[in-house]
Amino acid sequence: MPLKMDRITALVNEINQGLDDLRSGDVPTRVKLAQAAFKLNKALEDPREELIKSWLLDSTTKTVVMVALDIKLFRLLGTSPDEARSSTELAEATGAQKSLLSRLLKHLAAVSFIEETGPDKYYAGELAQLLGHQHMQDGLCHVQWMEKSLGALPAYLAEKNYQEPTDGLDCPAHKVFNTKLHMFEYIARDPQLARGFKAAVLSHEGLRRAHWATPAFYPTQERLLTGLKEDSVLLVDVGGGMGLDLLDLHHATGEQSNARLVLQDTEHILSSTDDLPPRIEKITHDFFTPQPIQGARAYYFHRVFHDWSDEKSREILLALKPAMTPGYSRVLIHDTVIPAQGAAPVSTMADLVMMCGLAGRERTEQDFTELLESVGMKVTGIYSRAPGEESVVEALLPE
Numbered sequence: 001m002p003l004k005m006d007r008i009t010a011l012v013n014e015i016n017q018g019l020d021d022l023r024s025g026d027v028p029t030r031v032k033l034a035q036a037a038f039k040l041n042k043a044l045e046d047p048r049e050e051l052i053k054s055w056l057l058d059s060t061t062k063t064v065v066m067v068a069l070d071i072k073l074f075r076l077l078g079t080s081p082d083e084a085r086s087s088t089e090l091a092e093a094t095g096a097q098k099s100l101l102s103r104l105l106k107h108l109a110a111v112s113f114i115e116e117t118g119p120d121k122y123y124a125g126e127l128a129q130l131l132g133h134q135h136m137q138d139g140l141c142h143v144q145w146m147e148k149s150l151g152a153l154p155a156y157l158a159e160k161n162y163q164e165p166t167d168g169l170d171c172p173a174h175k176v177f178n179t180k181l182h183m184f185e186y187i188a189r190d191p192q193l194a195r196g197f198k199a200a201v202l203s204h205e206g207l208r209r210a211h212w213a214t215p216a217f218y219p220t221q222e223r224l225l226t227g228l229k230e231d232s233v234l235l236v237d238v239g240g241g242m243g244l245d246l247l248d249l250h251h252a253t254g255e256q257s258n259a260r261l262v263l264q265d266t267e268h269i270l271s272s273t274d275d276l277p278p279r280i281e282k283i284t285h286d287f288f289t290p291q292p293i294q295g296a297r298a299y300y301f302h303r304v305f306h307d308w309s310d311e312k313s314r315e316i317l318l319a320l321k322p323a324m325t326p327g328y329s330r331v332l333i334h335d336t337v338i339p340a341q342g343a344a345p346v347s348t349m350a351d352l353v354m355m356c357g358l359a360g361r362e363r364t365e366q367d368f369t370e371l372l373e374s375v376g377m378k379v380t381g382i383y384s385r386a387p388g389e390e391s392v393v394e395a396l397l398p399e
Protein backbone atom coordinates (compact mmCIF):
# COMPACT_ATOMS: atom_id res chain seq x y z
CA MET A 1 0.00 0.00 0.00
CA PRO A 2 1.71 3.28 -1.08
CA LEU A 3 2.24 5.76 1.74
CA LYS A 4 0.26 9.01 1.49
CA MET A 5 3.48 11.02 1.75
CA ASP A 6 1.97 14.43 0.93
CA ARG A 7 -0.68 14.08 3.61
CA ILE A 8 1.79 12.68 6.15
CA THR A 9 4.28 15.51 5.48
CA ALA A 10 1.57 18.18 5.76
CA LEU A 11 0.37 16.78 9.10
CA VAL A 12 3.91 16.43 10.52
CA ASN A 13 4.59 20.06 9.49
CA GLU A 14 1.35 21.20 11.11
CA ILE A 15 2.35 19.49 14.36
CA ASN A 16 5.89 20.89 14.23
CA GLN A 17 4.66 24.42 13.62
CA GLY A 18 2.36 24.25 16.64
CA LEU A 19 5.01 23.08 19.12
CA ASP A 20 6.03 26.53 20.39
CA ASP A 21 2.43 27.55 21.09
CA LEU A 22 1.86 24.16 22.72
CA ARG A 23 4.80 24.74 25.09
CA SER A 24 3.25 28.03 26.17
CA GLY A 25 0.08 26.13 27.16
CA ASP A 26 -2.19 27.45 24.38
CA VAL A 27 -5.41 25.38 24.56
CA PRO A 28 -6.64 25.87 20.94
CA THR A 29 -3.23 24.65 19.74
CA ARG A 30 -3.40 21.55 21.92
CA VAL A 31 -6.85 20.68 20.54
CA LYS A 32 -5.70 21.33 16.95
CA LEU A 33 -2.53 19.25 17.35
CA ALA A 34 -4.42 16.37 18.96
CA GLN A 35 -6.72 16.32 15.91
CA ALA A 36 -3.73 16.48 13.53
CA ALA A 37 -2.00 13.64 15.43
CA PHE A 38 -5.19 11.55 15.20
CA LYS A 39 -5.25 12.08 11.41
CA LEU A 40 -1.52 11.39 11.17
CA ASN A 41 -1.98 8.09 12.96
CA LYS A 42 -4.70 7.10 10.45
CA ALA A 43 -2.57 8.21 7.48
CA LEU A 44 0.36 6.05 8.69
CA GLU A 45 -1.71 2.89 9.08
CA ASP A 46 -2.27 0.27 6.42
CA PRO A 47 -6.02 0.63 5.68
CA ARG A 48 -6.81 -3.12 5.93
CA GLU A 49 -5.02 -3.37 9.24
CA GLU A 50 -6.62 -0.14 10.42
CA LEU A 51 -10.09 -1.46 9.62
CA ILE A 52 -9.65 -4.55 11.75
CA LYS A 53 -7.80 -2.65 14.44
CA SER A 54 -10.36 0.14 14.80
CA TRP A 55 -13.02 -2.53 15.21
CA LEU A 56 -11.28 -4.82 17.66
CA LEU A 57 -8.68 -2.83 19.56
CA ASP A 58 -11.06 -0.68 21.58
CA SER A 59 -13.23 -3.72 22.41
CA THR A 60 -10.21 -5.69 23.55
CA THR A 61 -9.01 -2.85 25.74
CA LYS A 62 -12.45 -2.30 27.27
CA THR A 63 -12.75 -6.01 28.03
CA VAL A 64 -9.34 -6.18 29.68
CA VAL A 65 -10.04 -3.00 31.66
CA MET A 66 -13.26 -4.55 32.99
CA VAL A 67 -11.34 -7.63 34.19
CA ALA A 68 -8.67 -5.37 35.71
CA LEU A 69 -11.37 -3.43 37.58
CA ASP A 70 -12.99 -6.66 38.82
CA ILE A 71 -9.72 -7.77 40.42
CA LYS A 72 -8.83 -4.20 41.56
CA LEU A 73 -5.60 -4.35 39.56
CA PHE A 74 -5.22 -0.59 39.04
CA ARG A 75 -5.25 0.09 42.77
CA LEU A 76 -2.51 -2.50 43.32
CA LEU A 77 -0.11 -1.08 40.74
CA GLY A 78 2.38 1.54 41.91
CA THR A 79 2.24 5.01 40.42
CA SER A 80 5.93 5.56 39.58
CA PRO A 81 8.71 3.54 37.90
CA ASP A 82 10.35 2.63 41.23
CA GLU A 83 7.05 1.13 42.39
CA ALA A 84 6.74 -1.12 39.31
CA ARG A 85 5.36 -4.56 40.11
CA SER A 86 5.65 -7.95 38.40
CA SER A 87 2.92 -10.37 37.36
CA THR A 88 4.11 -12.70 40.16
CA GLU A 89 3.53 -10.00 42.82
CA LEU A 90 0.21 -9.04 41.26
CA ALA A 91 -0.89 -12.68 41.06
CA GLU A 92 -0.24 -13.03 44.79
CA ALA A 93 -2.16 -9.85 45.56
CA THR A 94 -5.17 -10.61 43.35
CA GLY A 95 -5.37 -14.39 43.40
CA ALA A 96 -5.47 -14.42 39.57
CA GLN A 97 -3.31 -16.87 37.59
CA LYS A 98 0.14 -15.37 36.89
CA SER A 99 0.24 -16.38 33.18
CA LEU A 100 -3.24 -14.90 32.62
CA LEU A 101 -2.20 -11.69 34.36
CA SER A 102 0.93 -11.32 32.29
CA ARG A 103 -1.17 -11.43 29.09
CA LEU A 104 -3.60 -8.82 30.40
CA LEU A 105 -0.77 -6.58 31.62
CA LYS A 106 1.00 -6.75 28.26
CA HIS A 107 -2.12 -5.53 26.49
CA LEU A 108 -2.69 -2.73 28.99
CA ALA A 109 0.91 -1.61 28.47
CA ALA A 110 0.58 -1.89 24.67
CA VAL A 111 -2.34 0.55 24.72
CA SER A 112 -0.64 2.88 27.26
CA PHE A 113 -3.07 2.26 30.12
CA ILE A 114 -0.14 1.16 32.22
CA GLU A 115 3.60 1.77 31.87
CA GLU A 116 6.26 -0.90 31.39
CA THR A 117 9.68 -0.29 32.98
CA GLY A 118 11.28 -3.61 31.90
CA PRO A 119 10.30 -7.20 31.16
CA ASP A 120 7.30 -8.01 33.36
CA LYS A 121 7.53 -4.75 35.37
CA TYR A 122 4.56 -2.38 35.38
CA TYR A 123 3.18 0.67 37.12
CA ALA A 124 -0.04 2.60 36.63
CA GLY A 125 0.03 5.26 33.90
CA GLU A 126 -2.29 8.25 33.88
CA LEU A 127 -5.30 6.31 32.56
CA ALA A 128 -4.90 3.45 35.05
CA GLN A 129 -4.48 5.93 37.91
CA LEU A 130 -7.69 7.66 36.90
CA LEU A 131 -9.51 4.35 36.74
CA GLY A 132 -8.27 3.53 40.23
CA HIS A 133 -10.59 6.26 41.59
CA GLN A 134 -14.10 5.30 42.62
CA HIS A 135 -15.72 8.32 40.91
CA MET A 136 -14.18 7.28 37.56
CA GLN A 137 -15.47 3.75 38.04
CA ASP A 138 -18.92 5.17 38.82
CA GLY A 139 -18.64 7.30 35.65
CA LEU A 140 -17.85 4.20 33.60
CA CYS A 141 -21.30 2.94 34.49
CA HIS A 142 -22.78 5.89 32.57
CA VAL A 143 -20.41 5.31 29.65
CA GLN A 144 -21.59 1.70 29.53
CA TRP A 145 -25.20 2.91 29.48
CA MET A 146 -24.30 4.97 26.39
CA GLU A 147 -22.46 2.08 24.80
CA LYS A 148 -25.41 -0.28 25.26
CA SER A 149 -27.77 2.31 23.76
CA LEU A 150 -25.46 2.72 20.75
CA GLY A 151 -25.33 -1.05 20.28
CA ALA A 152 -29.09 -1.13 19.66
CA LEU A 153 -28.91 1.40 16.79
CA PRO A 154 -28.59 -1.01 13.81
CA ALA A 155 -31.68 -3.06 14.81
CA TYR A 156 -33.61 0.12 15.70
CA LEU A 157 -32.88 1.79 12.36
CA ALA A 158 -33.74 -1.35 10.37
CA GLU A 159 -37.10 -1.47 12.17
CA LYS A 160 -37.74 2.27 11.57
CA ASN A 161 -36.76 2.26 7.89
CA TYR A 162 -33.65 4.30 8.62
CA GLN A 163 -35.36 7.34 10.10
CA GLU A 164 -33.53 9.09 12.93
CA PRO A 165 -35.12 8.88 16.39
CA THR A 166 -37.03 12.04 17.32
CA ASP A 167 -39.11 10.75 20.25
CA GLY A 168 -37.25 10.69 23.58
CA LEU A 169 -39.57 7.87 24.69
CA ASP A 170 -38.67 5.63 21.77
CA CYS A 171 -34.92 5.48 21.18
CA PRO A 172 -32.48 2.61 20.71
CA ALA A 173 -31.89 2.79 24.49
CA HIS A 174 -35.53 1.85 25.10
CA LYS A 175 -35.00 -1.39 23.21
CA VAL A 176 -32.03 -2.40 25.35
CA PHE A 177 -33.40 -1.33 28.70
CA ASN A 178 -36.93 -2.47 27.87
CA THR A 179 -38.68 0.56 29.33
CA LYS A 180 -41.14 3.26 28.27
CA LEU A 181 -39.63 5.84 30.64
CA HIS A 182 -37.59 8.79 29.40
CA MET A 183 -33.95 7.91 30.02
CA PHE A 184 -33.50 10.78 32.52
CA GLU A 185 -36.24 9.19 34.62
CA TYR A 186 -34.98 5.66 34.06
CA ILE A 187 -31.49 6.71 35.20
CA ALA A 188 -32.82 8.66 38.21
CA ARG A 189 -34.70 5.56 39.45
CA ASP A 190 -31.65 3.29 39.35
CA PRO A 191 -29.17 4.23 42.13
CA GLN A 192 -26.13 2.85 40.28
CA LEU A 193 -27.00 4.59 36.99
CA ALA A 194 -27.86 7.80 38.86
CA ARG A 195 -24.47 7.75 40.60
CA GLY A 196 -22.81 7.09 37.21
CA PHE A 197 -24.63 10.01 35.55
CA LYS A 198 -23.58 12.39 38.31
CA ALA A 199 -19.98 11.16 38.20
CA ALA A 200 -19.60 11.24 34.41
CA VAL A 201 -21.69 14.26 33.45
CA LEU A 202 -22.34 16.54 36.41
CA SER A 203 -19.14 16.46 38.46
CA HIS A 204 -15.78 18.22 38.18
CA GLU A 205 -14.14 14.84 37.69
CA GLY A 206 -16.38 13.87 34.77
CA LEU A 207 -16.56 15.24 31.22
CA ARG A 208 -14.12 18.08 30.77
CA ARG A 209 -15.66 21.54 30.99
CA ALA A 210 -13.80 24.73 30.13
CA HIS A 211 -14.08 27.81 32.35
CA TRP A 212 -16.75 29.42 30.21
CA ALA A 213 -17.10 32.76 32.00
CA THR A 214 -13.64 34.03 31.08
CA PRO A 215 -12.58 36.54 28.40
CA ALA A 216 -10.83 33.74 26.45
CA PHE A 217 -14.20 32.03 26.03
CA TYR A 218 -17.34 34.09 26.68
CA PRO A 219 -16.81 37.80 27.51
CA THR A 220 -19.13 38.06 30.50
CA GLN A 221 -18.04 41.61 31.31
CA GLU A 222 -19.03 43.07 27.93
CA ARG A 223 -21.99 40.81 27.20
CA LEU A 224 -23.66 40.48 30.62
CA LEU A 225 -22.29 42.80 33.29
CA THR A 226 -22.16 45.96 31.20
CA GLY A 227 -25.75 47.18 31.07
CA LEU A 228 -26.96 44.83 33.84
CA LYS A 229 -30.11 46.32 35.40
CA GLU A 230 -29.98 46.66 39.16
CA ASP A 231 -33.14 44.69 39.78
CA SER A 232 -32.49 41.80 37.40
CA VAL A 233 -31.02 38.36 38.04
CA LEU A 234 -27.62 38.12 36.36
CA LEU A 235 -27.95 34.52 35.18
CA VAL A 236 -30.32 31.59 35.50
CA ASP A 237 -28.60 28.26 34.86
CA VAL A 238 -31.50 26.20 33.50
CA GLY A 239 -31.02 22.42 33.84
CA GLY A 240 -27.82 23.49 35.58
CA GLY A 241 -26.99 20.18 37.29
CA MET A 242 -24.70 20.60 40.29
CA GLY A 243 -24.12 24.30 39.54
CA LEU A 244 -20.51 24.01 38.37
CA ASP A 245 -20.93 26.62 35.62
CA LEU A 246 -22.55 29.01 38.08
CA LEU A 247 -19.60 28.56 40.42
CA ASP A 248 -17.42 29.55 37.50
CA LEU A 249 -19.43 32.73 36.99
CA HIS A 250 -19.49 33.36 40.76
CA HIS A 251 -15.67 33.36 40.77
CA ALA A 252 -15.37 35.28 37.48
CA THR A 253 -17.65 38.10 38.63
CA GLY A 254 -15.92 38.47 41.99
CA GLU A 255 -17.20 36.52 44.95
CA GLN A 256 -18.25 39.77 46.69
CA SER A 257 -20.61 40.68 43.85
CA ASN A 258 -24.29 40.62 44.81
CA ALA A 259 -25.59 40.10 41.26
CA ARG A 260 -28.11 37.26 41.63
CA LEU A 261 -27.36 33.78 40.32
CA VAL A 262 -30.08 31.12 40.11
CA LEU A 263 -29.67 27.37 39.66
CA GLN A 264 -32.63 25.43 38.27
CA ASP A 265 -32.96 21.67 37.82
CA THR A 266 -35.14 18.81 39.00
CA GLU A 267 -35.63 18.22 42.74
CA HIS A 268 -33.69 14.97 42.45
CA ILE A 269 -30.55 16.80 41.23
CA LEU A 270 -30.86 19.95 43.34
CA SER A 271 -31.13 17.89 46.53
CA SER A 272 -27.51 16.79 46.07
CA THR A 273 -26.02 20.28 45.69
CA ASP A 274 -25.34 21.11 49.33
CA ASP A 275 -21.99 22.83 49.09
CA LEU A 276 -22.82 25.84 46.89
CA PRO A 277 -22.22 29.39 48.19
CA PRO A 278 -25.36 31.16 49.50
CA ARG A 279 -25.25 33.60 46.56
CA ILE A 280 -26.48 30.76 44.31
CA GLU A 281 -30.24 30.40 44.78
CA LYS A 282 -31.73 26.99 44.00
CA ILE A 283 -35.17 26.67 42.43
CA THR A 284 -36.78 23.42 41.31
CA HIS A 285 -38.02 24.07 37.80
CA ASP A 286 -39.19 21.90 34.90
CA PHE A 287 -37.96 23.71 31.78
CA PHE A 288 -41.00 22.60 29.78
CA THR A 289 -43.11 24.83 32.01
CA PRO A 290 -43.15 28.67 32.10
CA GLN A 291 -39.89 30.20 33.37
CA PRO A 292 -40.60 31.81 36.77
CA ILE A 293 -37.64 34.27 36.78
CA GLN A 294 -38.67 37.31 34.75
CA GLY A 295 -36.29 39.54 32.83
CA ALA A 296 -32.96 37.95 33.80
CA ARG A 297 -29.88 39.23 31.99
CA ALA A 298 -29.16 35.66 30.80
CA TYR A 299 -30.73 32.22 30.71
CA TYR A 300 -27.95 29.71 30.33
CA PHE A 301 -28.30 26.09 29.15
CA HIS A 302 -25.22 23.88 29.19
CA ARG A 303 -25.50 20.44 27.56
CA VAL A 304 -29.26 20.74 27.74
CA PHE A 305 -30.40 21.28 24.14
CA HIS A 306 -28.27 18.42 22.87
CA ASP A 307 -30.45 16.11 24.98
CA TRP A 308 -33.59 17.05 23.03
CA SER A 309 -35.03 16.88 19.51
CA ASP A 310 -35.79 20.12 17.65
CA GLU A 311 -39.47 19.81 18.56
CA LYS A 312 -38.74 19.47 22.29
CA SER A 313 -36.05 22.18 22.10
CA ARG A 314 -38.64 24.56 20.66
CA GLU A 315 -40.94 23.72 23.59
CA ILE A 316 -38.15 24.64 26.03
CA LEU A 317 -37.52 27.95 24.24
CA LEU A 318 -41.23 28.77 24.05
CA ALA A 319 -41.61 28.14 27.80
CA LEU A 320 -38.76 30.59 28.37
CA LYS A 321 -39.70 33.28 25.85
CA PRO A 322 -42.44 35.12 27.84
CA ALA A 323 -39.96 35.66 30.72
CA MET A 324 -37.38 37.35 28.50
CA THR A 325 -37.08 41.12 28.17
CA PRO A 326 -36.72 41.86 24.43
CA GLY A 327 -33.34 43.35 23.51
CA TYR A 328 -31.99 42.75 27.04
CA SER A 329 -32.28 39.11 28.13
CA ARG A 330 -29.91 36.73 26.44
CA VAL A 331 -30.24 33.00 25.87
CA LEU A 332 -26.87 31.28 26.14
CA ILE A 333 -26.75 27.76 24.70
CA HIS A 334 -23.50 26.09 25.67
CA ASP A 335 -23.20 23.01 23.46
CA THR A 336 -21.06 21.50 20.77
CA VAL A 337 -21.37 23.39 17.48
CA ILE A 338 -20.54 20.98 14.67
CA PRO A 339 -18.72 22.72 11.81
CA ALA A 340 -20.12 22.41 8.27
CA GLN A 341 -16.94 20.51 7.37
CA GLY A 342 -14.25 18.74 9.36
CA ALA A 343 -16.17 17.82 12.53
CA ALA A 344 -14.02 16.45 15.37
CA PRO A 345 -14.61 12.73 16.13
CA VAL A 346 -15.53 13.53 19.72
CA SER A 347 -18.36 15.80 18.45
CA THR A 348 -19.79 13.25 16.01
CA MET A 349 -19.49 10.61 18.74
CA ALA A 350 -21.48 12.80 21.14
CA ASP A 351 -24.08 13.43 18.42
CA LEU A 352 -24.70 9.70 17.95
CA VAL A 353 -24.70 8.98 21.67
CA MET A 354 -27.38 11.67 22.12
CA MET A 355 -29.35 10.18 19.25
CA CYS A 356 -29.36 6.68 20.75
CA GLY A 357 -30.11 7.50 24.37
CA LEU A 358 -32.35 10.55 24.18
CA ALA A 359 -33.32 11.31 20.54
CA GLY A 360 -31.13 14.38 21.05
CA ARG A 361 -28.51 15.80 18.71
CA GLU A 362 -25.45 17.98 18.45
CA ARG A 363 -26.14 20.89 16.08
CA THR A 364 -24.41 22.94 13.41
CA GLU A 365 -24.44 26.74 13.42
CA GLN A 366 -27.23 26.60 10.85
CA ASP A 367 -29.26 24.17 13.00
CA PHE A 368 -29.00 26.56 15.97
CA THR A 369 -29.87 29.58 13.84
CA GLU A 370 -32.95 27.85 12.42
CA LEU A 371 -34.04 26.56 15.82
CA LEU A 372 -33.77 29.98 17.48
CA GLU A 373 -35.35 31.84 14.56
CA SER A 374 -38.27 29.39 14.56
CA VAL A 375 -39.28 30.82 17.98
CA GLY A 376 -38.60 34.45 17.05
CA MET A 377 -35.10 34.70 18.56
CA LYS A 378 -31.97 35.94 16.84
CA VAL A 379 -28.41 34.63 17.17
CA THR A 380 -26.13 37.49 18.26
CA GLY A 381 -22.83 35.65 18.51
CA ILE A 382 -21.08 32.29 18.82
CA TYR A 383 -18.15 32.10 21.23
CA SER A 384 -15.66 29.29 21.77
CA ARG A 385 -12.27 28.68 23.28
CA ALA A 386 -10.93 26.36 20.61
CA PRO A 387 -12.19 24.76 17.41
CA GLY A 388 -13.73 21.37 18.18
CA GLU A 389 -14.62 22.36 21.76
CA GLU A 390 -18.05 23.36 23.03
CA SER A 391 -19.27 26.86 22.14
CA VAL A 392 -21.70 29.36 23.62
CA VAL A 393 -24.42 30.38 21.17
CA GLU A 394 -25.87 33.72 22.27
CA ALA A 395 -29.33 34.83 21.19
CA LEU A 396 -31.97 37.37 22.16
CA LEU A 397 -35.50 38.39 21.43
CA PRO A 398 -35.38 41.45 19.14
CA GLU A 399 -37.14 44.59 20.47
Ligand SMILES: C[S@@+](CC[C@H](N)C(=O)[O-])C[C@H]1O[C@@H](n2cnc3c(N)ncnc32)[C@H](O)[C@@H]1O
Pocket residue numbers: 184201202238239240241242244245264265266269285286287288301302303304307
Ligand atom coordinates in the same frame (compact mmCIF):
# COMPACT_ATOMS: atom_id res chain seq x y z
C1 LIG B 1 -26.61 16.78 30.50
S1 LIG B 1 -27.15 17.42 32.00
C2 LIG B 1 -26.35 19.00 32.04
C3 LIG B 1 -26.31 19.61 33.40
C4 LIG B 1 -25.55 20.92 33.53
N1 LIG B 1 -26.07 21.97 32.70
C5 LIG B 1 -24.08 20.72 33.27
O1 LIG B 1 -23.56 21.19 32.29
O2 LIG B 1 -23.44 20.03 34.09
C6 LIG B 1 -28.83 17.87 31.67
C7 LIG B 1 -29.55 18.37 32.90
O3 LIG B 1 -30.92 18.67 32.55
C8 LIG B 1 -31.71 18.33 33.66
N2 LIG B 1 -33.10 18.15 33.21
C9 LIG B 1 -33.61 17.17 32.44
N3 LIG B 1 -34.92 17.37 32.22
C10 LIG B 1 -35.24 18.51 32.88
C11 LIG B 1 -36.44 19.27 32.99
N4 LIG B 1 -37.56 18.87 32.39
N5 LIG B 1 -36.40 20.41 33.69
C12 LIG B 1 -35.26 20.83 34.31
N6 LIG B 1 -34.08 20.15 34.23
C13 LIG B 1 -34.09 19.01 33.51
C14 LIG B 1 -31.08 17.06 34.17
O4 LIG B 1 -31.47 16.78 35.50
C15 LIG B 1 -29.60 17.38 34.04
O5 LIG B 1 -29.08 17.97 35.19
